[in-house]
Amino acid sequence: MPVRNRPPVTSNAPEPLMHIRDWPADERPREKLLARGAAALSDAELIAIFLGSGLRGRDAVSTARELLAAHGPLRVLLDCPPAQLAKLPGLGPARACALAAALELGQRHLRAQLERGAALTDPHAAGLYFAQRLRGLPHEVFAAMFLDTRHRTIAFEELFRGTIDGAEVHPREIARRALAHNAAAVIVGHNHPSGNPEPSAADRAVTARLKQALALVDLRLLDHFVIGDGPPVSMAARGWV
Known part of the structure; x- marks a missing residue:
């Protein structure tokens, strides 16, 4: 069988x-x-x-x-x-x-690392702080961190709000707020709701205008962070500040 x-x-x-x-x-x-x-x-x-x-x-x-x-x-x-x-x-x-x-x-x-009393010795910490405050917002927000002569944090303010792809920034208003805080230096940052942190040509132009406006009143622009997915992009690290 x-x-x-x-x-x-x-x-x-x-x-x-x-x-x-x-x-x-x-x-x-x-x-x-x-x-x-x-x-x-x-x-x-x-x-x-x-x-x-x-x-x-x-x-x-x-x-x-x-x-x-x-x-x-x-x-x-x-x-x-x-x-x-x-x-x-x-x-x-x-x-x-x-x-x-x-x-x-x-x-x-x-936030405790950035409280007034301790000098900001690690710019990376400032970038992370901007990321935590701005990442995930559905619209673009431009914010500024004001520092004293020893680079200690005085205040953090969200200054301009825009749409999903842009916000109108007024350097004179940033200078006015810095003088109101008696600041000596400023770090700014904004988010890209798209998630792409690559600075645009407009971002670079705003940075240049802001640096010039602050210098007129003896204020220093230390950095401009662009926040998207992944690590914050430092424009100072790229030589654009």
Whole structure:
């Protein structure tokens, strides 16, 4: 009797989940953070630390990746109000509150570095502060940070609001506000709602006009930051201030 070819026996059972604790130590998010610092972690790994565990059948990192793929990128995800975050798969009220609290702590820590009394020795900190204040706004906003003779922060003001693709800037008004604060130097910044942080020709022209206007009243323009997705773009670093 001939032997019939039979299809191989297959199983629909899912493969066993490999927990993060079973990963090599240098690949686990917490161990990587402790050994190399938070900057060494990907967006998904940072979120995974807040999640602690993933959805059924998935680890925390996989769940974080799915969150970013469906509701990201990171800026869009974290700009969601806490009540909206709480409804996303894998988060819930407790984790959403933890994320919102962590963001606010970061903002307060940065503001504390820029409070009057400590000189601004790291221009990068000013760029991050502008990013936290302006990134995610649906319209363009032009803001200024006023500093004293020792480059200590006196005040931060949002001066001009525009549309999705532009804002009219008046250098004389910025000079007037600087004199009102008895400032010696100014840092300005504005956001690009499109997300593209590349300075436009108009941005460069405004910077040149503003530098000239401030110099007439013995004020220095230290930098102009353009805020979009990714790191703030410093026009001083490009030699345009």
